[in-house]
Amino acid sequence: MPDASGKTLVEYLSGNKSPYIIRRDDGLIEEQDTGEYFTEYDQWENCEKEILKYARGRVLDIGDGAGRHALYLQNKGFEVHVIDISPLAVEVMKRRGIKNVYLMDLMKLEFPENYFDSILMMFNNFGLAGTIEGTKKILKVLYKISTDKGRIITTIIDPYKTDNPQHLAYHKRNIKEGRPAGQVKIRIEYKGEIGEWFDLLMISPEELESLLKDTDWSILKIVKENGYYGAVLEKV
């Protein structure tokens, strides 16, 4: 399996700081700075800092790339467990000193019931299941593996906070084809390594509220900031 996103992290750690590419299925190409995954607390958005205050107890961080949030919480004394689907991301997190890191797919979580008090899905990872229905299925599993006081902590790009014509045209096409406006099909490319296409779901705070109506989760806190927002979910 190609591991383009993991390769960017390993190379960044060894001093090669070239950007990587996100290609969308309408041909849009965006260059991204891998350094973002290595940022530290004082470089984070305010909404990120605010919602991390809601972390408590034993924490699961789903898809933490270079492990920035896990490291922050681990250094504060939290028991943090991290999963990532990228073998190279797992290697990077181990090298950076994260104690409990597992190569695991969010879609095949293997943890005991009632285990975690907080579950982090940072930087759009709430949408990794790719669709509304897929996200609802994951929320059921997260309900099982979390305690009664379980919380989900996430940051999401609000897809509607844009006036870029290419994004607006993409939204229009999605809606016409029966998908949420902010569901994107993308792949990561880095120095000849081409990742698999995958769907990522980005939703507004209002869409999040509506999605949660069919689940056992509800919104405890939303912090909005420049087209980005943090959300804390609790069990109903």
Ligand SMILES: C[S@@+](CC[C@H](N)C(=O)[O-])C[C@H]1O[C@@H](n2cnc3c(N)ncnc32)[C@H](O)[C@@H]1O
């Ligand atoms: C956008 S990065 C976010 C990294 C981190 N949360 C942060 O804010 O710096 C997404 C991460 O999720 C991982 N990932 C993608 N799909 C996954 C899946 N199905 N299960 C677990 N991890 C996944 C990727 O390998 C990558 O490390």
